[in-house]
Amino acid sequence: MKSLDGKIKKEKENGFASPHVKSEPEDNFYPSPKHEKPLKRKRDDDNDAEFKPKKIKTENDKKAKKRKLDEPKKTKNKKGEVADGKKKAKKEPEEKWKWWEEERYTDGSKWRFLEHKGPVFAPPYEPLPSNVKFYYDGKHMKLSPEAEEVATFFAKMLDHEYTTKDIFRKNFFKDWKKEMTSEEKSKITDLKKCDFNEMSEYFKAQSEARKAMTKEEKLKIKEQNERTLQEYGFCIMDNHRERIANFRIEPPGLFRGRGDHPKMGMLKRRIRPQDIIVNCSKDSKHPEPPPGSRWKEVRHDNKVTWLVSWTENIQGSIKYIMLNPSSRIKGEKDWQKYETARRLKKCVDRIRNQYREDWKSKEMRIRQRAVALYFIDKLALRAGNEKEEGETADTVGCCSLRVEHIKLHPENEGQEYVVEFDFLGKDSIRYYNKVPVEKRVFKNLQLFMENKEPDDDLFDRLNTSVLNKHLQELMDGLTAKVFRTYNASFTLQQQLKELTNADENIPAKILSYNRANRAVAILCNHQRAPPKTFEKSMQNLQAKIDAKRDQLSDAKRELKSSKADAKVRRDEKSKKAVESKKKAVQRIEEQLMKLEVQATDREENKQIALGTSKLNYLDPRISVAWCKKWGIPVEKIYNKTQREKFAWAIDMADDDYEF
């Protein structure tokens, strides 16, 4: 039974960042070029933009435009753009297709026309030069190309800790042997006797050489990449040229799952044309397989969004090539997600009352369902599908929690009915939290845990499918994950309201935004490994602070002496000197404060990742509205990629948007 030291855990009081003021690293803000949007069309005048896919719904009375052919946009690279003249920041957006002003398909189909060039395969294996040798038991051994390739995968990871892990080594060795000739197999029987060092050194040298390339060489590569992107990185879907997210096939290598993965080290095999299923429209120009090869299959299924798929050999799951988040097909779905969350907002009170009632149910399954839902709602836990044991790392979500993952404290640090959670969630990220719960919940948990072993399911009468079926009855389209979206977005909106101070300048407001964002990230338990350079960069910052302090005391001393001087001399000049010294002191004090605040900010962000919530949980219209309301350029909040993904929100949200 796991008992964790109470001190290691991070503080996590359901979520809110401590309220210091801090400044963001950067503070050269351009004076808001006022994000002008000529009166956007209103999406709906009745009530909030309802987004119901699969239902016939004409976007308010407005006649939606037909999806018709407008010329595919040329996508120039940024360099080209700069070349063609003064910065015309405004020019691009105007010619962008506004898919959100068009009607959606209501028949479950995802497209009418789809044409693409197929995937880009991993480059073929290049055998090592003959001077780079592999040694077995101290003796040079020339490997067959197949065995050599797999050996290089291991050699490339030599510096990594996981090549020392037993499971990794065992899995690797087993799969490596499969690639060996029978001779090799009979010779190489012990991984410990394998010396990959020359190979490893060779790759390091290669990567150094790559870094040391001349400007011209680098540019050439860049141009080649750009050509590949233009050729394979886009497709035509319903008359629009859309960016593909991942048009390159995953190269072979050694699988590294996250956390304690039983399959780590296994060989991820090379994908060939005959493994590939292509999806496109019948009347499109079909992608050509590489000369001398053929596709596994070409199909024309417009009920799905993917262009290419293949089955991966580690878990046997299917991988897909799909479109970029900026595409219509992803954007519509994203928008819809937030509309579902907004519908939940309207009925969440009812649902909460209902599950509270259900805590008293005489049926065990209903009580379990109600307690689980309470956790999902209050703590933003994931649903917790069951997983095949031994196939993946041992992680859980709400429905799959086991008895060993919680501890009950009738009384803890002055609070009653505290539940202590400690488990590994998605990506083997630890979730640790101590939360006071209502007495009824507490009593129910005691009941659920009675006569169970630590590794028994806490909710033995519940799974995600049962839970979701129930949720579906409470609200159309409601599933467990909607609660995460809802609570995240709601928290952002509420925190922005609370933290934004009208009198503050733009950097301070952005700081507040980041704080609100951080509150959500904490709620959703979005963590990251502290950056490798963290300690160092923290030290650098501290050094800067110290230097600033010294500078400050110097300045103060000077001020003092100039004051004394002025007292004696009593002339204009020395008075002026005093004034300027005063100013200097003030300026330095300000700078010092900023640095200190920056340090706090960075410290607070050490293990918290803001990106995931920003990209996946926060209704972008809340952020856009906030920017508009306070005259903050959207660019301060969203970088270019993010602005492309959220173009719909940027276009449609007014400053008074309410989630």
Place this chain on the structure above:
DNA sequence: CTTTCTACTTAGTACTTTCACC
């Protein structure tokens, strides 16, 4: 009903580029 399959979203990290500073 349970299990398996499929399609899609969400996730952290490694790598690459940009930017601020000397």
Place this chain on the structure above:
DNA sequence: GGTGAAAGTACTAAGTAGAAAG
């Protein structure tokens, strides 16, 4: 103009959820 940190991007694993199969 060189360097190191920060920002941005690419990558792909790991989830959710619903449908199909057994």
